[in-house]
Amino acid sequence: MTALLETRHLNRMFGALQATTDVSFRLERGARHALIGPNGAGKTTFINLLTGVLSPTSGEILLDGKAITGMKREARVQRGLVRTFQINQLFGGLTVIESLALVVAERRGEGWNPFRSIGRARGIDTEIADLLRGFGLESVAGETCSDLPYGKQRLLEIALAIALKPRVLLLDEPAAGVPEADRQEVLSRLAALPSDVAILLIEHDMDLVFTFANRISVLVSGGLFAEGTVDEIAHDPRVKDVYLGGGQHG
Structure with missing residues (x-):
């Protein structure tokens, strides 16, 4: 079966430093896949390669079986490869409602006029209402993004990503910095993301990883160190030694 997103022998050098080493990776359709690893393992570099922020020194990236290795970032988004960031963008x-209207209108190629009533945009108001409801943002729809509590900011960023209708969604530490009181809402909204969207979660919080993912890849020193089901990774002594801290999480 063809993976929805795939890398083949991906390498990235920064001068003499090998940041990504021969990474061959597959993300299946509808996957809930986590990418973990210690600090400095190369997770951010790998995501930047997937999204076109960086170009590989060698190797290939495929989306739905077609090479996107040299494709610009915007073109990858149009093809359905979307990411969120560890620091909100x-x-x-x-x-909130203006932000969603802007993204939905741009995705549809209609453009967005801030002086036009959102409700008059063809079908956009219905889609926005669904997003507001789906991410628990109805009560803050009229608030300025910069004034939102941090947990709501994280939810809005994910909502904006979903508004782009991704086929692949890369979530970069979506719960990072979220206060404990708001954390459960973020986790529940993640669990309710559309099942047809393949999700790659980059995360340090192992409780979140083990709850969300059904498959885990472990990156160490820029290379794939281990890969398997949640149970296989949780009980792999090699992974515990390099990342989990022997004996933790079963």
Whole structure:
């Protein structure tokens, strides 16, 4: 079966430093896949290669069986490869509803006029209402993004990513920095993401990883160190030694 997203022998050098080493990786359709590893393992570099922020020194990246290795970032998004960031990338001066309207309108190629009533945009108001409800943002729809509590900012960023209609969604530490009181809502919204979207979760929180993912890849020193089911990774003594801290998480 053809993977939805795949890398073949991916390498990235920064001068003499090998940041990504011969990574061959597969993300299946509808996957809930986590990418973990210690600090400095190369997770951010790998995600930047997938999304076109960086170009590989060698190797290949395929989306739905077609090479996207040299494709620009915007073109990858249009093909359905979307990411969130560890640090929020929001439209600070816009309201929640304006931000969603902007993304939905741009995705449809209709453009967005801030002076036009959102409700008059063809079908956009219905889609926005669904997103607001689906991510628990109805009560803050009219608030400016920069004024939102941090947990709501994280939810909005994920909502904006879903508004792009991704086939592959890369979530970079979606619960990072979220206060404990808001954390459960973020986790429940993640669990409810559309099942037809393949998700790669980059995360340090192993409780979240073990709850969310059904498959885990472990990156160490830029290379794939181990891969398997949640149970296989949780009980792999090699993984415990390099990452989990022997004896933790079963």
